[in-house]
Amino acid sequence: MRNKGYIISLLFTFVMIFVLAACESGGDTPIADPAAENKSESTIVSSEENVSDSEIGTDEITELANGKSLVVYFSRIGEQYVVGVIDKGNTAIVAEMIAEKTGSDMWEVIPEEDYPMTYSELTDVAKKEQNENARPKYRGTAPDLSEYDTVFVGAPVWWGDWPMIMYTFFEQNRDSLADKTLIPFSTHEGSGLAGFDRKLGSAVPGATVKKGIAIRGSDAQNGQEGVSENIDDWLKDLGY
Ligand SMILES: Cc1cc2nc3c(=O)[nH]c(=O)nc-3n(C[C@H](O)[C@H](O)[C@H](O)COP(=O)(O)O)c2cc1C
Numbered sequence: 023m024r025n026k027g028y029i030i031s032l033l034f035t036f037v038m039i040f041v042l043a044a045c046e047s048g049g050d051t052p053i054a055d056p057a058a059e060n061k062s063e064s065t066i067v068s069s070e071e072n073v074s075d076s077e078i079g080t081d082e083i084t085e086l087a088n089g090k091s092l093v094v095y096f097s098r099i100g101e102q103y104v105v106g107v108i109d110k111g112n113t114a115i116v117a118e119m120i121a122e123k124t125g126s127d128m129w130e131v132i133p134e135e136d137y138p139m140t141y142s143e144l145t146d147v148a149k150k151e152q153n154e155n156a157r158p159k160y161r162g163t164a165p166d167l168s169e170y171d172t173v174f175v176g177a178p179v180w181w182g183d184w185p186m187i188m189y190t191f192f193e194q195n196r197d198s199l200a201d202k203t204l205i206p207f208s209t210h211e212g213s214g215l216a217g218f219d220r221k222l223g224s225a226v227p228g229a230t231v232k233k234g235i236a237i238r239g240s241d242a243q244n245g246q247e248g249v250s251e252n253i254d255d256w257l258k259d260l261g262y
Pocket residue numbers: 052053056057096097098099102103110111112113114141144145146148149177178179180181182183209210211212213214238239240
C-alpha cells in the first residue's frame with residue numbers, strides 16, 4: 023500500500039516537472055515567446071472563443087446593424103507559421119468573410135516597404151519594429167472614414183500585439199475613428215485576440231470598441247467551414 027502511494031507521488035512529481043519545463047522553455051518563435059511585456063496579455067483562446075469587453079445593449083445592436091461598415095485589415099502572403107507558403111493571407115481570408123457577411127466595404131493596409139517572404143526573416147523585422155515602437159508607412163491613404171459608422175479592424179497577432187503598421191493606421195486616422203464603433207479581429211496561432219480590443223481602445227480614445235473575434239490562421243487557411251460558422255455566431259451576437 024505504502025509502495026503504491028510512493029509510486030503515485032513519484033509519477034506526479036515527474037509529470038509536474040515535465041509540465042513546468044514545457045511552460046518555461048523559451049524559443050525563438052513568437053508563438054513560444056511573445057514579446058515579454060505582452061506575455062500576460064496573450065491569453066490562449068481557440069478559434070471558437072471570442073473575447074468580450076462589454077455587454078451590448080439592444081439599442082446599440084440596432085444601430086450597429088443598420089450603419090454602413092468598413093473592414094480594414096493587414097495581412098501577408100509568403101511563408102507563414104503552421105500553414106507554410108500561402109498565396110492568400112489568413113487575415114485576408116477572414117476579412118473577406120466578414121465583409122461578405124456584413125455587406126461591408128474593404129480596405130487593405132499595404133506596407134510601403136514589402137516585408138520579407140520567409141517566416142524567420144519576417145519575425146526578426148517584426149520584432150525590431152516592435153522593439154523600436156516603429157510606425158511603418160502604408161501605401162496611399164485610408165478611405166473617407168466619415169462615410170462609416172462601424173469599422174472592423176483585423177490583423178495577425180505579431181509578437182503578442184498588433185503589427186506596428188496598424189498603430190500607424192490608428193494614429194493617422196485617430197480623429198476620424200474616434201466617433202466610430204470599432205470591432206477588432208485577429209488571426210493567430212495561439213495568442214487569441216492578444217488584447218487587441220483593449221489596445222485598440224487605448225490607441226483611439228473615444229471610440230466604442232465592441233466584442234472581437236480571434237481565429238486560428240491555420241483554420242482560416244484550411245478549415246473555412248468552421249470559421250464561417252464561428253463568424254456567423256459572433257456577428258449574430260453583435261446584432262448582424
Ligand atoms: C512576425 C510574426 C509574429 C507572430 N507572432 C505571433 C504571436 O505572438 N502569437 C500568435 O499566436 N501567433 C503569432 N504569429 C502567427 C500569426 O499571427 C498567424 O500565422 C496569422 O494567422 C498570420 O496572418 P496573415 O497570414 O494574415 O499574415 C506570428 C507570425 C509572424 C509572421
